[in-house]
Amino acid sequence: MMTSFSSQGLLLLAGLCFLLPRTQTTYHKELDNDPSIDPFQCRKVAFTISNVSISLYKEMAQKSRNGNILFSPIRVVAAILMLSLGVKGNVSQHILEALRFNKTGLPEAEIHKCFQYLLRAVNQPTGMSPLKSGGSMFIHQGLKLVDKSVKRIKDIYFSEVISTNFSDSSSAKRQINNYMMKKTNKEILNMVKELKKDTFLALMNYIIWNGRIVSDFECQFIQMEDFHLEYRKTIKVAMVTNVDMYHLFRVEELSSMVLVYGYTLVTYIIIPDKGKMHQVEERLTYPHFRQMIQRLNLRIVKVHTPVLSVSETSDVVSMMSLLGITPFFNKEANCTVAAEDTPQKSFKVISKAVLTLENMGTRPPMDLCLKNELWANAPLVQINRPFLIFIQDSTNYAPLFLGRVANPRK
Known part of the structure; x- marks a missing residue:
């Protein structure tokens, strides 16, 4: 007899930063063979990012009780650390403590080196992966970045540094949006909605993953089904019925x-x-x-997965506040990013996450497919109401995505 779990889930990936495809393979091999990188120590950094990201998620969930939440923990934390390259002394220590990196016992330089190692897992050549990601730092023209900071921004965090005239906020916004539109092949439009006239720095990063639902058993079809939103509302969504191998179990403590x-x-x-x-x-x-890793139990499962299209924009400056990190580009922070006499005081940091999950190789419902004796009695998981999702790299445990999907079509 078929066991039915009225449930839901989804598939996604995430990534970070941009590196020219020509240099990626060689560069990643260099990282693998770099004796200064200790993978074990870097996993401690990854675990710390995960812990911090869940605390951050809880704060975000309090502010958005029913909507979608989607962000990349490693991308957000990497952006904060990249900005911290321009500050010194107690402010730098404050940032590390707010992000809990002081508990790793690692010096600051090694923490940055670990990010270089962790980010490599999600820097895939565009032609070989459904993942697209990148990062760019826009600096007010005439201001100077310390040469060492520029090198670390490019080499460790794989981000470009671009001169921008922020005195003309409309022109600066147009430049940034056009640049990001070209970088993403028009998949992200109008990334920046507004800029203050006293802006001196804007850090933009994006993560796009265009996933496909596949079945190793070639048993898959699509049909319209109800997705249950909050407040007893429902919407019709394209739902892919798929038979494949999954780990499935119940966690009573989480009632899930x-x-x-x-x-x-x-x-x-x-x-x-x-x-x-x-x-x-x-x-x-x-x-x-x-x-949960101790509970893994691979088996055949029938899953109803919604065709997904979710896009979320995160204001990293606001996220910093939720983490207890105050703005640090000022004289008290002994900032090395901008010239001391600049009238510009504001900065903007935006992280954009885009996730699509489409059907692949689907066909009309077939009784022979569903009644195959190999999975006739397999458990059924219906992904038809809000759920949480967490994605991490299996090698270094870097947390790539965390969120709540309340509506698969937003």
């Missing part, structure tokens, strides 16, 4: 079913019982994910 899959990138889909989303968000900790 959990679906796990993936090899290079591991996807955790947490499907709270009806009405339990906020309770799960309050209870969730990173150790829960570590415990």
Whole structure:
């Protein structure tokens, strides 16, 4: 008899920063063979990012009780650390403590080196991966970046540095938006909505993943089904019925079913019982994910997955405030990014996450497919109500994506 779990989940990937495809393979091999990089120590950095990101997520969830939340933990934290390259002394220490890196026992230089190592996992050549990602720092023309900072921004965080006239805010906004539009092949438009006239720096990064739902058993079809939103509202969405191998188990402490899959990138889909989303968000900790690893149990599962199109823009400056980090581009911070006599005081940091999940190789419903004796009694997971998602790299445990999908079509 078929076991039914009225549930939902999804698949996604994420990434960071931009590096020219010509140099990526060689550069990654150099990192693998770099004796100054200790993968074990860098995993401690990855675990710390995960812990911080869940605390950050909880703060965001309090402010957005019912909408979608989607961001890349490693991308957001990398942006903050990249900005910290321009500050010194107590301010730099404050940033590391707010991000909990002081608990790793690693010196600041080694933490930055670990980000170089962790980011390599998501710097894939465009032609070989559905992942597109990049980062660019726009600096007010006439201001100077310390040469050492420029090199570290490019070499460690794989970001470009571009001169911009922020005195003309409309022109600067147009320049940034056009640049990001070209970088993403028009997949991201109008990334910047507004700029203050006293802006001296804008850091933009993006993550795009165009995923496909596949079945190793070639049992897959698509049909319109209900997706249950909050407040008893429903919408019709294209839902892909798919048969494949997944880890499926229940976590009673979170009142949730959990679906796990993936090899290079591991996807955790947490499907709270009806009405339990906020309770799960309050209870969730990173150790829960570590415990889930002990529960992995691969088996054939029938999954109804919504065709997904989610896009979220994160104001990293606001996220810094949620983490207890105050703006640090000022004389008290002994900032080395901008000239001391500049009238510009504001800065903007934006992280854009775009996720699509489409069907691949689907065909009309076929009784022979669903009634195949190999999976006739396989459990059924219906991804038809809000769920949480966490993605991490399976090698270095870098947290790539974290969020809540409340509506798969936003």
